[in-house]
Amino acid sequence: MRGVLYALLAAAVFMCGVRGVRASEAKEGALRGVIGAALPSVGQYAEETGNTGARPSGKKMPLVCIDPGHQRHSMQDTEPNGPGSSVMKQKLTSGTDGVVSGKAEYEVNLEISLLLKAELEKRGYEVLMTRESDDVTLSNAERAAMANKAGADVFLRIHCNSSADSSVHGVLCYKPGKANPYLSQEVIRQSETLAGLLLLHQTAMTGQAKIGLLDGDDMTGINWAEMPVVIVETGYMSNPDEDLFLADRKGQSLIAEGLANGVDAYFAS
Numbered sequence: 432m433r434g435v436l437y438a439l440l441a442a443a444v445f446m447c448g449v450r451g452v453r454a455s456e457a458k459e460g461a462l463r464g465v466i467g468a469a470l471p472s473v474g475q476y477a478e479e480t481g482n483t484g485a486r487p488s489g490k491k492m493p494l495v496c497i498d499p500g501h502q503r504h505s506m507q508d509t510e511p512n513g514p515g516s517s518v519m520k521q522k523l524t525s526g527t528d529g530v531v532s533g534k535a536e537y538e539v540n541l542e543i544s545l546l547l548k549a550e551l552e553k554r555g556y557e558v559l560m561t562r563e564s565d566d567v568t569l570s571n572a573e574r575a576a577m578a579n580k581a582g583a584d585v586f587l588r589i590h591c592n593s594s595a596d597s598s599v600h601g602v603l604c605y606k607p608g609k610a611n612p613y614l615s616q617e618v619i620r621q622s623e624t625l626a627g628l629l630l631l632h633q634t635a636m637t638g639q640a641k642i643g644l645l646d647g648d649d650m651t652g653i654n655w656a657e658m659p660v661v662i663v664e665t666g667y668m669s670n671p672d673e674d675l676f677l678a679d680r681k682g683q684s685l686i687a688e689g690l691a692n693g694v695d696a697y698f699a700s
């Protein structure tokens with residue numbers, strides 16, 4: 432089983448072109464106990480702790496910035512991989528496509544993100560979307576800058592995955608690694624907590640396989656963020672069953688509800 436997990440991770444790492452990544456399995460184990468526990472609501476949390484999530488702007492509820500990955504057209508120009516970095520990366524790649532559904536990743540990412548926005552707003556959060564249309568021109572660094580400028584409390588980047596092996600399926604999250612030079616140790620630690628909770632709660636709600644957490648230190652949108660940041664790879668569009676699940680509104684709703692539970696758990700922790 433462990434061999435299979437590593438094979439899956441190796442495939443995922445290969446596809447994503449990330450070097451030096453490692454799954455945080457220990458964290459996953461530590462978080463497992465959260466499932467089944469009654470999760471306090473944000474309101475209960477505020478009442479019990481006196482922490483209303485107040486920010487300098489005077490707004491009381493946490494502000495969640497959601498970034499639906501990609502857009503209709505990729506951007507070929509390059510931008511620095513992080514603040515002060517001499518490494519230049521493509522501003523925005525094109526993403527993947529559903530092997531059966533034929534849907535583009537940018538469409539599915541936006542559909543899931545809009546459902547997540549609605550679910551979070553229903554629970555009292557403030558939500559900022561980096562885009563609500565597929566026809567935008569926003570690089571990864573510009574998306575992070577939007578979250579920074581708004582003073583978002585967390586930055587959730589929603590994506591779908593792809594593998595050359597159509598049997599690969601499940602959920603994984605990218606977060607900054609422990610030695611990420613652009614983010615503070617506190618933000619790195621909070622990002623890992625957030626990533627673990629999002630993974631845990633999405634998979635608990637959907638029944639999808641839990642692959643693990645990976646370091647995404649070469650990802651521009653992570654490196655430019657100034658708050659806890661996670662990329663949720665919500666499933667594989669290269670797997671026929673998971674592609675149909677991701678493309679279907681019922682599947683998307685379950686994913687959104689699970690991720691909202693993860694956000695609740697994060698702000699309650």
Ligand SMILES: [Zn+2]
Pocket residue numbers: 500501526527536590591
């Ligand atoms: Zn993507």
